[in-house]
Amino acid sequence: MNVFWGGEVQEGNPFCSQKGFPSWSASSSPGSPPSIAVHTLTASDEAVRVCRELGGVLYAPDRFASEVGAEGFGSFVEHVARVWGAYRGHVFFAACGAVVRAIAPLVRDKATDPAVVVADPAGRFVVSVLSGHLGGANELARVVAAVTGGQAVITTATDAVGAPAAEVLAARCGLGVENRAALARVNAVLAEGGTVPVFDPDNRWVIEESGLARFFEWVSDPGVIEAGRPHIVVDVREMGNVAGRLVLRPKVLAVGVGCRRGTSGEEIAAAVRGVLAERGFAAACVGVLASVEVKRDEAGIAWAARECGVGVRYFSARALDAVDVPSPSRTVKLRVGTASVCEAAAMLAAGTNRLVVNKRVVGPVTVAVAMAG
Numbered sequence: 062m063n064v065f066w067g068g069e070v071q072e073g074n075p076f077c078s079q080k081g082f083p084s085w086s087a088s089s090s091p092g093s094p095p096s097i098a099v100h101t102l103t104a105s106d107e108a109v110r111v112c113r114e115l116g117g118v119l120y121a122p123d124r125f126a127s128e129v130g131a132e133g134f135g136s137f138v139e140h141v142a143r144v145w146g147a148y149r150g151h152v153f154f155a156a157c158g159a160v161v162r163a164i165a166p167l168v169r170d171k172a173t174d175p176a177v178v179v180a181d182p183a184g185r186f187v188v189s190v191l192s193g194h195l196g197g198a199n200e201l202a203r204v205v206a207a208v209t210g211g212q213a214v215i216t217t218a219t220d221a222v223g224a225p226a227a228e229v230l231a232a233r234c235g236l237g238v239e240n241r242a243a244l245a246r247v248n249a250v251l252a253e254g255g256t257v258p259v260f261d262p263d264n265r266w267v268i269e270e271s272g273l274a275r276f277f278e279w280v281s282d283p284g285v286i287e288a289g290r291p292h293i294v295v296d297v298r299e300m301g302n303v304a305g306r307l308v309l310r311p312k313v314l315a316v317g318v319g320c321r322r323g324t325s326g327e328e329i330a331a332a333v334r335g336v337l338a339e340r341g342f343a344a345a346c347v348g349v350l351a352s353v354e355v356k357r358d359e360a361g362i363a364w365a366a367r368e369c370g371v372g373v374r375y376f377s378a379r380a381l382d383a384v385d386v387p388s389p390s391r392t393v394k395l396r397v398g399t400a401s402v403c404e405a406a407a408m409l410a411a412g413t414n415r416l417v418v419n420k421r422v423v424g425p426v427t428v429a430v431a432m433a434g
Contacts, residue, residue, distance in 0.1 A: 184209025317407030326364025351406035
């Protein structure tokens with residue numbers, strides 16, 4: 062987790078091409094590394110088939126690896142430790158106990174651990190073992206079971222009773238989870254068949270699945286929610302730390318940045334943080350930084366973008382100069398060929414013609430903010 066930006070960087074960024082949890086239903090695109098490792102301790106035909114269908118990498122003991130077209134390994138425990146972080150999902154055709162012992166020293170956090178699924182050699186039972194929701198192991202188990210003709214075994218509380226899991230729905234809506242500590246309380250209510258209040262002023266909590274909306278009740282003001290009752294807030298604004306409040310962040314803010322040559326990343330980051338805080342916006346909602354093409358080699362801008370886990374979009378001076386902005390500058394026009402850098406870049410990156418924060422000058426840095434729809 063990035064401490065400076067105050068929220069975990071998750072998938073679901075509207076400034077990227079994909080959102081939600083990883084899809085396990087198709088093989089990797091040409092040229093991209095496989096996202097799934099399939100490990101088998103026996104010469105399992107089902108392991109070979111699953112690996113082929115999902116476009117993964119097959120691993121097997123050295124003694125028969127060549128027979129099944131797999132990459133070989135000696136010690137199973139050492140092999141798992143070596144490849145653990147290289148894949149988003151691991152499918153094991155092995156005994157559950159052996160797998161649990163192998164992965165136990167490697168497990169760190171549900172937000173970062175890869176998905177782990179374990180199946181018997183014939184693929185009759187496919188068990189979601191680790192990172193069922195956030196890592197997508199529940200869905201991976203279902204996909205593997207569909208290939209083998211077996212039964213997916215899902216033991217997470219909400220799935221067991223047919224209730225939604227808040228983090229799964231959040232990812233589908235492109236929302237980042239800011240305080241995972243509240244997830245357990247919200248999901249406990251859902252697992253018991255209860256309803257969870259939702260404050261969502263911009264209508265970003267969209268429930269498309271039939272029958273799931275009944276688990277939520279939308280409120281116009283979080284102040285009307287009974288104290289201590291688990292609830293969800295979906296907002297770009299900073300919210301108070303309230304017991305039971307799960308805060309979900311849409312990464313919809315495009316921050317336009319201009320700076321003097323050689324400005325440090327720390328100065329740029331501090332300027333962005335200060336402007337957002339001044340206007341009450343959560344830094345966790347930043348989806349992209351944006352600037353003018355001639356700033357592409359500015360190390361400070363790249364550093365600030367890495368700090369918030371987002372990319373930088375650079376626009377040509379010509380494209381920026383065509384944008385109608387509140388605060389054009391003749392001086393900037395003479396220097397870089399456009400009357401606006403930060404305001405125009407923010408609006409272009411967000412795909413909007415208005416700003417939520419007009420240009421602010423903070424020392425050697427200029428900052429403007431736009432919000433994607």
